[in-house]
Amino acid sequence: MFKIGELAELAGVSKRTIDYYTQLGLLEPVRSETNYRYYPEESIERLRLIDALKKQHLTLEEIKERLQIIQNQPDAADEIVDKIEHLQEEMKHIQEELLELKPLLKQLNEQQIKLMTKPLAQQGYTLLHTLAILLGGDPFIN
Structure with a gap:
């Protein structure tokens, strides 16, 4: 104590x-x-x-x-x-x-950037959605 x-x-x-x-x-x-x-x-x-x-x-x-x-x-x-x-x-x-x-x-052109970052964007969205659900509800559902 x-x-x-x-x-x-x-x-x-x-x-x-x-x-x-x-x-x-x-x-x-x-x-x-x-x-x-x-x-x-x-x-x-x-x-x-x-x-x-x-x-x-x-x-x-x-x-x-x-x-x-x-x-x-x-x-x-x-x-x-x-x-x-x-x-x-x-x-x-x-x-x-x-x-x-x-x-x-910054060394890449716009098309290369989109191609390279697309998987990150999809995973980021999934992670954000999962965190939102775990921490207090689904912000994407009204």
Whole structure:
């Protein structure tokens, strides 16, 4: 069990962030007899998951909903955090590769560019569609 300051330091966030997340119900402290708040070790992992979900541009309310779902399946939380972090690393790598590709494409004519990038465009569309479905619905269906 950690005091608020200890948890904040271990998680790399401010005490104010811990307070705010507690008020929103994202973190659940245990109260001592003297009314001090203590946070269980799982709070560090929960803060990592909150951070990963924030990086996906989810609102704190959406994060709260997802945490409630995960809470019903606690064994899945670690796996979810790991997979989200892995996907973030992969997407960063893809962005870097695309930036390296941009100057090379300038050496081609328009027809060559279309021919070379068509498979990327199709895969990108499929990936975007899949991500949209996983992260909250299908944006292509009204």
